[in-house]
Amino acid sequence: MPVFIKKNALLSCLQGAKNLHPHEFLGLLRGLVELRGVVVTELVLAPLSDYTEQESSFSPWFLPSDPSIIGSFHSHPTYGRKPSKADLAFFSRSGRIHLIASLPYSIGSVAAYGSDGKQMELVVE
């Protein structure tokens, strides 16, 4: 099942990634679960995010209990879009959709993963 994302939401994520480069950018994704799949509608900035160049950024970070938060977005400033071990551990316990963007932070440089770490098709709408 593909993941759908509103173009404006994705552009907000990519702008955040560009703004924080070479640091990692983190955000939460708000969305809806529809019959056709998950639809990401909005980027929500995570106030507790600790922006570093490391992959440790998730540790001080809590997903709010808000049920409209369906996943996360983060950037990989120095390597590709594959999830790290820390990413996979995080994915498995929080949210159902996780996006990773690599350089140059364009629409084509984003990959979507499920909580099991498997890549999912991402459809921009």
Ligand SMILES: [Zn+2]
């Ligand atoms: Zn990562």
